[in-house]
Amino acid sequence: MAGLLASGWRSTPLHEVVLKVHQRCNLACSYCYVYEHADQSWRDRPAVMSPEVFAAAVRRLGDHVRRQGLRRIRVVLHGGEPMLLGAATLGRLADGVRAAVPETCTVRVGIQTNGVLLTEAAVRTLRDHDIAVSVSVDGVAEDHDRYRVTHAGRGTYTAVSRALELLAAPAFRDGFAGLLCTVAPDTDPARCYRTLRDFGPAAIDFLLPHATWSTPPDRGPGVYGRWLTGAFDAWYDDPDPVPVRLFESTLDLLLGGASRSEQIGLSPVALVVVESDGAIEQVDALKTAYPGACATGLHVAHDDFDTALRHPGIVARQLGAGALCAECRACPLHRVCGGGHYAHRYRPETGFANPSVYCAGLRLFIDHVRARVHADTRPLPGG
Template sequence: MTAVGWPYEGLDVAALLAGGWRPTPFHEVIIKVHQRCNLACSYCYVYEHADQTWRDRPAVMPAEVFASVAQRLGNHVREHDLRRVGAVLHGGEPMLLGAERLGGLAEQLRAALPSSCELRVGMQTNGVLLNEAALRVLRDHDITVAVSVDGIAENHDRYRVTHGGRGTFSAVSRAIELLARPEYRSGFGGLLCTVAPDTDAAECYRQLRSFDPPAIDFLLPHSNWGAPPDRPGGGETEYGAWLIAAFDAWYDDPEPVPVRLFESVIDLTLGGASRSEQVGLSPAALVVVESDGAIEQVDALKTAYPGACATGLNVSRDEFDAALAHPGVLARQIGLAALGERCAACPVRRVCGGGHYAHRYRPGAGFRNPSVYCSDLQLFIEHVRDRVVADSRDLALAVTR
């Protein structure tokens, strides 16, 4: 049989199950504790793209909804005997809830899980509301903090602005410098930077590196074939060229900071697995809960069309296991079988994996397409492969001499 709503005609779910395939349990839940934001970032996938369902949802997740989230997560952990899971307090901007309330939510989640499971609670923030008092509370509740920052001040302040249009780099950099101090460093989760192809990639890496973060990740702007990315140079590979320049700055750094995208591409090139949704064929094992309790797919899908994230499920009545049977979730877990013909025939398919699922959407044709960043990814991946292979060859020669 074929699952109802299955986006890939001809794929037989029953055959997959008969062949021994099983869905991967969720190992991370993103919880939209606050639906509003104190910034107006021009590229934001929540507020500036096709799906505008945030307007009809509670600004703050009600207490009873969060209690259901905690209960459902505990049930999922017990059902699959999970020993480690993550919860990300997200938004909007989660700090609008206040550090004390965030700390209370973290403790509520921990209380709902069996002692056999380690829960890592994190938060993704724009950093503007972080101060020492807030960081002390977050530290005391063992909440790690990741901050979004887009390189140098001039570039960051083009996109990440207040509702009044003021840049936020100075406020964000102060928050990051606080996080890097010894007393708060254990809770420093890292930095997230969105790629802007008309900026200096090496300069961007050096700026992020100067904050002394434990990790960095670079994110391609969420776009698709119906809403393609801005290409200032008018070509097809500006983003790939930017990633190459950033990669080279990182690869040549004698003391590099871990960069998840770069390390994932190297690991995949060498036959390993990915830790990034942007590349590889590893099954996606995260689920999102909106402020009204709706259980949804990865929220980057908001850039595709209204309701693209929806599953029809809600924590008030449904377990997370029900989402594992949703066609969109299955499509992000079955690996090579989800790719279209062009991707399946591509020489870098196992490294690229078709790119980020949200970036494959084409109006009228669904998600079984190459990424809108296909040419960028191929250029970047082949460059990484060439550098890694050359270094491996040089090392082998040195050993045999």
């Protein structure tokens, strides 16, 4: 680390802080990275973030904003399921976040929710407190209800679709941030995209299921790549498409730009998570790797966010190509692929210095997108 600083390298200040305000969930999704994977630390943490921990977290946020001179920051009230706190409590927390940050910085507050508890009254309260709502939904009803179920095993699509209709209503549309969908390779990708688009979100994002070399995906990586190409084609051919972050980032990277997705590209990841007990951690998708993979040893009671940015795990996600393994750096696609999601590179013997477990699928997907772009940007005859 000392060598990096001596060379002139500087960390990228935070652009997002995730506050785990509620550690439990009312669903039992089969692929959940918090409850169904290697790291089970949620069991030993408080179910709800205490007022003292919350106050310390937002104080650290305000200090970081002032020290770094930030003009904008995003704060996500997360879980578990944050709506278990109730919309009124979430509104008070959002007000507390904004009160702790200087007026010179724009604060965007959002929640990531499964949508089951979003009643009209709740949505109205969230809108009153300017809380943007992103909902997790996995495509069409029969696909969603296979994975996103209650603890009693019942599907949740009916409740979630009712909530999405509320969010899309004119009175609440400004607060409807988007949809998050986990890829299921045995589903119809075009139908999935069209179903999500028809809910009228501001954006959609598709996530590959979190997997590592020690716990690989259920199907071969090429299957996931083919799913993404099918969804991409449906989106690319849509005359009125909804923004899809993964697809737009891939296009931007192929055309020489930067990525807005941690799944792809070499843009620095500038995010920390504050757990319900006040522990400052790395992005919690790393819980799929091994117990303690997210840990930094830091806590909001006695550590600031600038210190977290010097943690080796966070530094590695800001180094770009310098953090990739030799195999990835030798690949002509590495500036687009970026090695894939950091969590998906984990192998017990070599840590995160590996290609993504989805490498073959990402290559198939990127090559397909590049071919489509190339076909549409050929010079005209005689030009």
